[in-house]
Amino acid sequence: MTDNVLSLSSVPLHTQLRDVLRARILDGEYPQDSQMPSESELGALFKVSRITVRQALGDLQKEGLIFKIHGKGTFVAKPKTFQNVSTLQGLAESMTGRGYEVINRLRSFKFIAADKLVAERLQVAEGETVAQIKRVRLINREPISLEITYLPKAIGERLEKADLVTRDIFLILENDCGLALGHADLAIDAVLADSDLTQALNVEAGSPIMRIERLTHDASGQPVDFEHLYYRGDAFQYRLRIDRQKGDQA
Known part of the structure; x- marks a missing residue:
């Protein structure tokens, strides 16, 4: 797949998006403590719904890779x-x-x-x-x-x-x-x-x-x-x- 295009495979879109975002976090494209793009921005960037974005971000939050601050947005966590x-x-x-x-x-x-x-x-x-x-x-x-x-x-x-x-x-x-x-x-x-x-x-x-x-x-x-x-x-x-x-x- 290209950088911002998810494939039409049997893998759910939110899983594909999660994997792409995880790779960008681990590669340093989204540095520690930096703010992630908003749900609407990610949806437009990857041409997916906000529900898909929320599922992907939810998975990354469970993994400890990101954290949310109410009213401010989503940020990249410090790696453990x-x-x-x-x-x-x-x-x-x-x-x-x-x-x-x-x-x-x-x-x-x-x-x-x-x-x-x-x-x-x-x-x-x-x-x-x-x-x-x-x-x-x-x-x-x-x-x-x-x-x-x-x-x-x-x-x-x-x-x-x-x-x-x-x-x-x-x-x-x-x-x-x-x-x-x-x-x-x-x-x-x-x-x-x-x-x-x-x-x-x-x-x-x-x-x-x-x-x-x-x-x-x-x-x-x-x-x-x-x-x-x-x-x-x-x-x-x-x-x-x-x-x-x-x-x-x-």
Whole structure:
């Protein structure tokens, strides 16, 4: 098809229009934060009805590529940063290889009494002393996540003088502490930003936040790192590949 002419194929017009507009957004023809043509302008440009345009724009909005401001129009959204979680990597380890700058803002490092959940995850007695580290992770100088890490006391003491501003805790555990990491168990859900998260991540109260509970074990299966990771829902994605495994039934 030519640039502004949709084909007479079996593919619905709104799907064709969505795909064309998506390509223009991803190619930068419609830059981030720029205003999209109006519904009537797109209808005239592609010779389709406003209903078709609305369906296409609705699909793009669901994908997070555009957003609407009442009374002003439709705008191109900022593309979300993503991390592939098919392998066990720290955020900086994963992102710097793709050209992103990752730095950390250390909010606190202290030793606390383990509550019931932390004690259960780290397999220590409730009330036993553990290290708690709070860091805001910034990607290209923008706050993306709040990371709250709990470590057994002996490991935490070895991290007190470590560079927690530029380095991943995973790499510190491996390279400085000599721990061989094995696997991690993850649980993902969604929460709304409270006052602590709004301050840390520069979002409005009630904004959607992706919360990840991650328990990392060493190569022998011993839990060594328990974390709550809070990611901005408007700025970050977790991606993974899942392969199909067929059962015995036909």
